[in-house]
Amino acid sequence: MCQNLALLLSCFLLVGLSACNKRETSSRAPRDVCGLITLDEIQTTQGSPMSGTKNSARSDGGFRVAQCFYTATEFSKSVNLAVVQRDPGHPGKRSPRDFWKEKFDPYRDEEPKTNRGDEKEQGPAPKKIEGLGDDAFWVPNRFGGVLYVLRGDAFISIGLGGTDDEETKLKKSRALAQKALQRL
DSSP: HHHHHHHHHIIIIIIIIIOOEEEEESOOSSSSGGGOOOHHHHHHTSOOOOEEEEEEEETTTTTEEEEEEEEEESSOOOEEEEEEETTTTTTOOOHHHHHHHHHGGTTTTOOBBSSSOOOOSSSSOOEEOOOSSSSEEEEETTTEEEEEEEEETEEEEEESSSEEEOHHHHHHHHHHHHEEEEHO
């Protein structure tokens, strides 16, 4: 189940809240997501020259997901940054903070939630990260992991490519998240 959560959250951010009534927006995100972390900061952190950025945004279910894909010359070292906020044009009943609580509160005490009866979830649980935003979790996956950081009524995710181990990717993700949070 924990792996399913990681997959769900990754898909949620990468696909942009897929659902029947999904709509792609052609307008730019309310804020310049690619401006939250500079190419130079990504390049310094990843140790690879960057060749550009691609900004995109989608809305669905009252949420707006704005993403920036930082393309590295060594493509495997590319970085994805996403910001999830309320969609001012299509407000929903749930806020990003409500979504956050639903997904991460079961892991607050670092104890996996049981699926049915006394069965424990398979795979590593999201790891609580202290001292970052209002709340933060590292969600491990087979590529290393994704860092999710809540701030106010929005949250960001940062996924790094490359061959670094999970601990190094978490350290780099944390450094980039701190830069993004300063500009959010």
